[in-house]
Amino acid sequence: MSQLESMLAKKRILAIDDLVESRSAMKKMLVILGADHVDMAMDGDEATEYIFNNNYDLIISDYNLGRGRDGQQILEEARFTRQIKATCTFVMLTGENAMDMVMGAIEYEPDDYITKPFTIDVMRQRLTRILNIKEQLRPINESIDRQERRKVLPLCDALIEKQPRLKIRIERIKGRTLMALKEYKQALSLYQEILKEREINWALLGKATCLFNLDELDAAEKVLNHTIHEHPKYVQCYDLLCKIHLKKKKLKNAQNTLMQAVKVSPKQVLRQMELGRIAYANKDFSVAESAFKMSVKLARHSCYRSVKNYLLFAKSLQHKISPTNTKDSRAGSQEALKAVDEARTLYKDNNDYVCEATIIESTTYSNLGKTADAKAAADKAEILLADINEPSGALQLSMADVFLATKQHAKAQDLLGSLGTRKDLTKAELRELERTKNEISEMVVREYTTEINDQAISFFERGQLSQAIELFDKATTYKEAGHTVLVNAIQAKVTFMDQREPTRSMVNEVDELFSRLGELATTDERYSRWQQLKKAQARLKRSV
C-alpha cells in the first residue's frame, strides 16, 4: 500500500464540482488513489449542508461552480463559521492559475491549488505532498482548533527548526497567530523579515494590517497601494485600504476603493454590503442600490443572509421612485416592495424587522404618491412599533419620518419628543433627529390641534365634559396649540369644576393654560370670554 493510499483510506472526504462528469471522474480518481469515504456535492448549498453535518479531513472543490457560490466562498464560509477545522485540508481545483482567481482573505486560503486539466499523476503527487505537510503541521493546527494561540508560537518555531523547507508556510501561520493575539509589533517585524527575502503578497498585506492596527495609517496606505499595483487581484488589500480611508474620514475614497474591489470580486457579500452602506452615506444611491441588490442575491442561501440586506436594498431604491409613473420608478417600487415582502416573510417572527419593513413599505408608497396605501402601511407600522418593548432609536426615527410623510405631524412630534429624552442615540441619529424635527411644520400641527379642538367642542356641547377635557388635554400638549384651543380648554375645565367640585390640581392646570395664553388684546374676539374665565378661575381658587 502506498503512502497516499494509507493516508486517504482513513480520511473523510468531500468533493465539490458542478459538472456531473467531473464529479464522477474525481470520485473515481480518489478511489483509485485509495480513498474510502467520499461524499459528492454539486454546488455551494449542497456542500454547506454536507460540511455542516460531517467532519471532513479533506475537501476538494472546483473553484468555478457555475452560477452559485464559488469554491473560495465555500471555504471562507466554512472557516468563518468554524464548520471545518484548521486540521482539515482544503484543495482548490482551478481552471486558471491560482492568482487569476480572486485571492481570498489571508485566513481563508486553501492549502493547495491544482490547475485543470490534470492527470491522475498530478493529483497523486500533489495530494501526497499536501497531506504530508498538513500532517507535519498537525500539532500546530490542533492548537489553533483548541484556540490555544499562545501554544502555537513555540510549536511554529520548533517546526521551523526541524523542517526549514516549511519555513514560509509556518511563518504565515505565525503571523496570523500574532495578529490574532494583537501582538502587532512582533507580527510587523516578522513580516518585514519575510519581505526582505521576497515580496510575498500575503506578507505585504500582513505588514499593512499591522501598520493599520498600530495606527500608522499613511505607512499602511503606502504598502497597500504598492501591493495593489503589483497584485491587482488581491482584493483583501482594497478592503483594508477602505478601512484606512474611513478612519481618515474620507468617505468618497473609501467608496471608490471598494468599487474597485467589487469589480475584481463581485461575489463577496460582506464587501458588497459595506460598499452599499458607504455609498448610501455618500448619497450615491445608484451605487448603493446595485451593491445591496448584489448582497441580497448573493446572501440568499448563505450564512451572511441578513434582514439588513433586504431593507437597505429597498431603502436605496427610493431615490428613483416618484409619483411620475416612469419606467424607472415602476421597476424601483416593484423591487422595493418585493424586498420588503421577502424580508417580512423570512423574518416574520421578529417584530423589529417586520416593523422596519413596513415602515419602508410606507415610504415607498409615499414616494409613489399613493397616499392611502402609505397611510395604511404607516398605521400597521405604528401598531407594530407599539408592541416592541425597547425599540431602537433608529427605528423610532424612521417611524417619525413616516409619520411626517403621511402628514401625521403631531404623532411625529410625539415620537421625536420621546426620542429627545433617549440617552443612547448615536451622533448620526442625533443629527437625523434635528433634521426631522425641523421638518415638522407648525401649521400642520396647529391644524391637527384644531381638529381635536372641534371634536372636543362637540363633546362639550353634549355635556360630556370628561371626554372633552381629555381631548383638550391632548390638543394642548402641542406647543403649537392656538389661542382658541387654549381658551376652550380653560372653559371646559372651569365648567367642569363649577358643575362638580374644584380640585387643586385642576386649578393649577388652568393656571398654567392662562400663563401660556398670556395677555389677550382688547380687540381680540375672545377677549370677553377670557375676562369671564379669569374671574371664574379666581373664584375657584379661593374655594380650594
Added chain:
Amino acid sequence: MAFDYNTLLSAELHDIKNQMQALLNAQEDLNNAIKEAPQFHGFMANVQQHSQLLNHKLLEILSILKIQNQAFTPTEDEHWLLDTLTPIIHEFNHSHGLMITHEVDPDFNGFYDEQLLEIAIHNSFMNAKQVGAIHINVSIEEFPDGHWLINIQDDGPGFQEKQLFESTFTIQGGKSGLGLYLIQQAIQAHKRNDQHGSIHIKNNPDTGACVQLIFP
C-alpha cells in the same frame, strides 16, 4: 457595444479545457479497462502521447494569451519542484521514448509560476527530443543569496556556435527557436525584489546541450 473577442475566446478556451479534462479522464478509464489486454497497450500509448501533447499546447496558448496581456503578472507561489517535474518526466519517459532522470531533492521548494515553469520544462524536453537526444538529466543549484537554477542537460548534438552567442531568442529559426523564445519569456516573467529570471544556454564539456533556467 463593440464585440468582445477576448471574452468570447476565453469562454471557448474554458470549454476546451473542460473537454480536455474529460478526455484525460476517459483515457484513464480506458487504460484501466484494457489493463489485462497487452495487445492494445501500444495503441493506447499512442493516443496518450497525442492527447498529452494537445494538453500542453492548450496550456501554451493560454499562457501566450496571458503573457501578451499588458497587465500580466506571473503567480509566483511556493511550490515543490518535484511536484511540477514528476508528471512531465513521467509523460516523456512513457510516451516519447526519452530517458529522463533527475537529481532533485524531493523536499526542494521554490517560488515560481507553476504553469510557466511547466511550459519551460516541456519545451526544453521537446527541443532536446527534436534534435535527437535520448537522455536528459535535470538538476538544481541553490545559492546563498536565495537565487536558484534548474539545469536541463541532454546528450544530443548541442547548440550551434552562433546560437550560443545570441543573447535573445527570436521566434524565427524554426521549431527550437520558438521553443527557446517561449522558455525565455516564461522564465523572464519571474521577479524577486528588483531582479528578473533569465535563461542561459551552453554546451556540456563532453557532449550535448545544457539549458539553465535561472530564478532570481
